[in-house]
Amino acid sequence: MKKITLSVDGMTCSACSVGLEKYLNKQDGIKATSVNLVLGTATIIYDENKLTPDDLDKFVSKAGFKSLGEFKGLEEINKKKKTKINLIIFTVLILIFMYISMGQMLNLPVPNILSKDENPVNYVITIFILSLAFLIYGFDIIKNGYKNAIHLTLNMDTLITLGVFSSFLYSLYNMILILNGNYDKVHDLYFESSAMVIYFIKLGRYFEGISQNKTKEAIKKLVTVTPDKAYLKENDKIKEITLDEIKKDDILVCHPGEKIAADGTIVSGEAHLDESFITGESSPLKKSLNDKVITGSINYDGYIEYKAEKFGKNSAISEIVKLVTEASSDKSKIETLADKISGYFVIIVIILATITFLLHLLTGNSFGASLNYFVTVLVVACPCSLGLATPVAIIISEGLCASHGLVIKKSSAFETANKIKAIIFDKTGTLTYGKPRISEIINYTDKPDDEILKLVSSAEIKSSHPLSTAFKNYLENHNLKPYDSSDFKNTPGKGIEATVNSQKLIIGSSSFLKENKIKIPKNKIKNNTLIYVSINGKLSAVISISDVIRKEAKEVIEKLNSQGIQTIMLTGDNSAVAKAISSSLNIKEYYASQTPKDKAQVIQKLKEKYGYIMMCGDGINDSIALTKADIGLSLKGASDIAINCADVILIKDDLTGILNLLNVSKKTFRKIKQNLFWAFFYNSLMIPIAMGLVKELNISPVIASIAMMFSSIFVVLNSLSLNKIKLKN
Structure with a gap:
């Protein structure tokens, strides 16, 4: 089995991501798929003996979306400029459209040649041409909605397409009657509704895209820290090279003000390096002979030579970005539930819209007025806000954590961290410095x-x-x-x-x-x-x-105890050492002389005793225990197997990261609940109004599209406030 993450274009709501996920999971040769709406990615585990990446691209295309190939970190697909120009052009067109169609109603001077009363044929042809332009502008929405309807994976684009085409086709029918002399039908046209709905959906997605880009800023900062060039020392000469030219064991040099180009070890010189982008440490760290350096670190004041060990996609910073983006595809229970609701939500909305249309038609309203209610219900419903409620908040929090030396390998660990009742610590290398x-x-x-x-x-x-x-x-x-x-x-x-x-x-x-x-x-x-x-x-x-106890260990233990979280030490060391360490740190419960198998058994007993637990360890001996715990947390200097078994990695060698994890988890899920409440409240309020059940509040499809736009933007902006969380350094 092989794992790949594809960049996917065209997803606009959670029903899109859920539909794509379901479609891909049905394909022979695909074992599992996880689609991330906010990042626009699909992480796929597939049988490379049956399928190729090209086959996966075709599956994505058949599902109604476009695969942009393998995800390369967080390189933005730069369509902003083109999108902005199109938006400006169609803003001018929509103003012209509104002036022509609504000018007389507002007592504005409309030229007689375009007057609906004096020249209805000219009027209807003009607004028909303008509405066609907007259908072309919104072709991506219509195409996506159509393809998803064919695959029975209904989404927001399906609702919009159904609403827009209902208005457009009904208006087209009346247009034919007008061209045949039935001029009374000039007041029964809804071309402007189709055009305005598409315009405001596009406008909303533009602003939503800007807001969502802000959710990725912390992660993008990690991507952009890598320098564009390196300086190679060869035969006592220094020459400039590109990052692609770096080879393992090359001796690279770094002058004051420059960035480290590869992970490696200093072989000569000393300097103070700024690693704040990855550790959150505000002060530059002194580095000298045999010290490790990280790609992207800024050299403040010295000349150093270092041996290149890991670079490019294998560097620590690339690995962190990869882990964070993969974690975003791992869904928490609350996000999975929201996705399921979104999947049924679209079907329910179509049923409600149909019922609304029939009820209004049967109670004496005209076909056109009843159709207007139908379209309004389709447009006002917003699975977007429901689908964005969880992933946006989680991506912001993961980026915040990553910039403070805390890498979340699984997003589900965020949800679990919010429920932790006990934290188990290994001794050597975790509570102590691990420098025996x-x-x-x-x-x-x-x-x-x-x-x-x-x-x-x-x-x-x-x-x-x-x-x-x-x-x-x-x-x-x-x-x-x-x-x-x-x-x-x-x-x-x-x-x-x-x-x-x-x-x-x-x-x-x-x-x-x-x-x-x-x-x-x-x-x-x-x-x-x-x-x-x-x-x-x-x-x-x-x-x-x-060994020496970590200087921050006692404070961290005290803070955890004060929060009502039980702290426990689990060690392979003898009982005398275990007792001395636990006593000095005020850890009431400890288990000594534990083999890896013993540790796993103790973890199981502690889960039964306390409920959700976290295991913090750094050695091979801790690997089974890390896997058995609800959350496994490993430190920077841990063995490879411990890191692979962990759900969370502390890049900064400091236990304070545990407090940060719990703090961010608590505030993130509080924010998610706020977002979900808003999404449900909005739909519960607006759908009855759109159905015409509140006589004092009649809204048009245009107003519905504006309301839907603000609903999604509100969820994103509310999540962005997570960036204000103060984390301990």
Whole structure:
């Protein structure tokens, strides 16, 4: 199976996105589809042995839309200028149209040659030609509405097409009668209604598009931080190159005021870099030898040379944009429900419009007046506001989070975060900095301590456990070359085995060594992590590893506790260390000496006890627990498997991001509920008025189209206020 995200043009309401999603999911070879209305994308999982991307483009076209190929981040399809020019032209035309058709009614001087009373034939031909121009202007709406009707995936364009053509065809019938001498029918024309409805729908979509573009601004900022060029150092010469010319391990240089062109590692020099676009950190960070740099960072004050490691679509910034845009296609339960309602909504509106037409016709109204009610009901109903209520708010919030070092991989995590009752923390690398150091060694052999540590370090360099860093650093700090090792075996959550310098080593927890029939004496070291070492079947050493608690950890735990969220620590470390750490952080509940399997079982028990829970971890040992929790959250320096298993990633290495996630989630779903309330309130109010049930408030199709336009724009503008949320840095 392969996954692709296509850019789709022509979607105008949630019924469009729901209809396209249903149509694609019916096609043989497509496993799953998720369509995003606001971003204009369709994320498709398909069998590459049965289908090609060209086949997917054809499916999109058959459904009534246009595929623009694979989605390339957030590159805007620039149609603004053309759209604006067309809008200006048709604004002039609609004013002329209104002047000719309504001028006499408003006592304005209309030339006799175009007077409906004195020259009805000239009048009807003129407004017919003008209305044809507007049908051409709105051809995309009509085409989309027609295609969707054929596929029985009715949407807003179907409603508009049905309404516009009903008015137009009835007017065309009366026009034929006028041309045959029945001049009384000149007052029974609705060409202007068809034209004005199309005009105001187009006007509304133009302003709606401007508003929706603002929802993507935070994400677009991430896209635009990448520089246009890089500077390559080769044979002691520096030359300018394009980003496409960068190769892995190239040595690039960055001068003050320039941007980093690729993710990499500094090999020379030092500078203060601005990474605020991705971490939210307001102050420039000092970077020097062996420090990592991120594409798009601005060099404030120094000259640095760095080795290119990831660039282009593989850079961290590109990965973040990809994750955020893919997350937007992942739908929360509330959005799925709104989409389902939108799907039925269009059918209900058509039924109500038909009933309205028949009732007015049967109660004595003319055919033309009854048709006007029919069109008004079709036009005033707004599945748009209903469909935009959730995705617009979520995209704004995801962009806001991304710019503060918080990447949401699944939009559904937003909804779940709003319900979290307990948060479980791994210890090493999560509550602590994950920068362990060797603090003490108890040696039971005649070998020097340095020799024991070199043997253990030579085995540990093949391990990905966070604690192995202490041994890797030991070799580096003492300029030692590791021994050759073989037969390496990792038992997650317990320890490792290896043959080093012809000696069999077993390294890990006390229980792991006991499983291997190694006797373990009592030791006097407390409050630190203990690594037990067996060489050739005998206990040879106990190594104490210490780590430092994160400076923000206590404040974060206190804030969570004050919000009524239970905080729990889950660690593979011994109970003495677990007790000391949890006590200093005021964590009341902790579980020590946990294997990965144990952690998964504890997560299940905690879900039964508290309800919705979040797991925060960074290692391979946490991967199962991250998957089992309702939300898995991983930190910047986490292992690849932990990041893959997580729903949320903290790019900024700071637990404060958890508070930001909960804050944004709470306010986002409050905003979504406001939007949904408005959408339902608007339709509940306007549809009865459009049906003529409120005699004092009679509205025309033109007024209905204006009301519908403002309904959608209101939802977008209301969601934009989420940008004002203050997040902690």
